[in-house]
Amino acid sequence: MATDKNLLSRTRAAVWHPCTQMKELDATPPLAVARGEGPWLVDTEGRRYLDAISSWWVNLFGHCNPRINAAITDQLGKIEHVMLAGATHEPVVELSERLARLTGLGHAFYGSDGASATEIALKMSAHFWRNTGLPEKNGFVSLKNGYHGETLGALSVTDIPLFKSTYAPLLRHTMQVPTPDARLAAPGESAEAYALRCADALEAHLAVHAATTAAFIVEPLVQGAAGMAMYHPAYLKRARELCTRHRVHLIADEIAVGFGRTGTLFACEQANIRPDFICLSKGITGGYLPLAAVLTTDAVYAAFYGDATARGFLHSHSYTGNPLACRAALAVLDLFEHDDVIAANRVKADEFSGILAAVAAHPRVRHFRHLGMIWAFEATDASAGFSARFHRAALAHGVFLRPIGHTVYVMPPYVTTADDMRGLAKAVLACLDDPAV
Numbered sequence: 001m002a003t004d005k006n007l008l009s010r011t012r013a014a015v016w017h018p019c020t021q022m023k024e025l026d027a028t029p030p031l032a033v034a035r036g037e038g039p040w041l042v043d044t045e046g047r048r049y050l051d052a053i054s055s056w057w058v059n060l061f062g063h064c065n066p067r068i069n070a071a072i073t074d075q076l077g078k079i080e081h082v083m084l085a086g087a088t089h090e091p092v093v094e095l096s097e098r099l100a101r102l103t104g105l106g107h108a109f110y111g112s113d114g115a116s117a118t119e120i121a122l123k124m125s126a127h128f129w130r131n132t133g134l135p136e137k138n139g140f141v142s143l144k145n146g147y148h149g150e151t152l153g154a155l156s157v158t159d160i161p162l163f164k165s166t167y168a169p170l171l172r173h174t175m176q177v178p179t180p181d182a183r184l185a186a187p188g189e190s191a192e193a194y195a196l197r198c199a200d201a202l203e204a205h206l207a208v209h210a211a212t213t214a215a216f217i218v219e220p221l222v223q224g225a226a227g228m229a230m231y232h233p234a235y236l237k238r239a240r241e242l243c244t245r246h247r248v249h250l251i252a253d254e255i256a257v258g259f260g261r262t263g264t265l266f267a268c269e270q271a272n273i274r275p276d277f278i279c280l281s282k283g284i285t286g287g288y289l290p291l292a293a294v295l296t297t298d299a300v301y302a303a304f305y306g307d308a309t310a311r312g313f314l315h316s317h318s319y320t321g322n323p324l325a326c327r328a329a330l331a332v333l334d335l336f337e338h339d340d341v342i343a344a345n346r347v348k349a350d351e352f353s354g355i356l357a358a359v360a361a362h363p364r365v366r367h368f369r370h371l372g373m374i375w376a377f378e379a380t381d382a383s384a385g386f387s388a389r390f391h392r393a394a395l396a397h398g399v400f401l402r403p404i405g406h407t408v409y410v411m412p413p414y415v416t417t418a419d420d421m422r423g424l425a426k427a428v429l430a431c432l433d434d435p436a437v
């Protein structure tokens with residue numbers, strides 16, 4: 001484990017780390033990272049760790065990717081940033097055009113982090129209904145155990161008590177419908193049958209609440225923060241039909257699952273649906289720079305277009321459409337195209353699943369599941385503190401992993417090799433076999 005004592009004491013004193021009880025840093029010091037190469041993180045002592053969760057799901061093509069580095073460096077010599085109100089630039093225009101072609105949604109609004117994309121989509125949806133004479137349609141419905149970010153609006157549609165309960169008095173009331181999470185299927189019930197049963201619950205909800213509901217927001221196919229809960233695409237197909245029938249927007253939060261994580265460029269493709277809004281962030285810049293995009297339909301865009309200023313979407317962030325971030329995103333799209341990454345990942349995922357078969361068969365492993373470039377399982381007998389113990393044990397074996405509660409998951413950068421994966425499987429098995437974990 002990293003032992004740059006000086007850096008660790010300075011970080012404890014000066015940096016307030018995210019999603020962390022700072023007192024726990026004594027027992028679990030953060031990894032002191034000096035540099036990265038491909039899927040590897042290198043600490044200040046030169047030790048290497050496989051970044052098996054893509055630095056919180058953002059990294060796609062490895063650290064210090066030469067092609068993304070080159071794009072950003074080139075842009076640095078031109079213009080680093082200019083405000084996007086009253087100005088425009090080639091990178092943001094080209095990125096918007098290309099995202100429109102890929103999603104079928106022709107209008108792109110930008111933010112910085114995933115949570116800002118959620119805020120934009122929620123505000124835009126409610127404002128659309130106001131502009132179309134239905135201001136009472138301003139409520140939101142989301143899935144049980146869903147996660148959409150941690151600013152107040154995003155937290156209102158999130159359903160993770162650990163993140164939400166403390167701030168409940170600050171939040172707007174929203175409603176949750178049952179999650180199609182396949183782990184919750186009844187004994188003998190298929191994932192698809194369970195998904196459709198949950199869609200019936202959504203239908204019942206919308207039948208009562210559609211008149212006061214602006215949008216249904218959903219993480220397509222995988223609820224990441226819930227512990228990589230996976231579900232059948234039939235749910236999304238039905239949700240699309242129900243939202244259309246009840247005149248409620250469908251917001252696809254592809255912040256985590258977009259850019260190939262589920263095996264298609266966007267998860268919605270597997271249900272063959274087009275949402276009214278798609279939220280993108282995380283992988284959009286390959287894990288390089290903060291950028292978020294919300295794409296929407298011509299119909300939504302048209303409802304804001306007019307002579308009255310207040311009819312427009314008067315929302316902004318200082319770094320909206322930052323040129324460096326847009327160039328990183330364009331380099332990412334180039335990589336997907338030129339290297340045919342989706343097809344290559346399909347082959348890679350099969351190979352990785354084979355390598356992880358020994359993990360799936362381990363007696364402590366339950367609900368082993370896989371979709372695209374995500375693998376997850378629960379440790380059956382995990383006791384309090386499992387996540388931190390597993391994290392520390394994995395580090396000792398050269399792997400950077402952070403289980404969510406009892407759920408261990410792997411979401412590697414796409415440049416991870418079969419050899420890297422064999423090392424990871426060995427490390428995970430060693431952690432599972434360690435009686436102290």
Ligand SMILES: *Cc1c(COP(=O)(O)O)cnc(C)c1O
Nearest residue numbers: 113114115147148149224255256
């Ligand atoms: C991470 C995440 C967000 C929030 O993104 P931030 O960049 O952390 O604000 C929103 N929705 C989903 C599904 C996420 O995984």
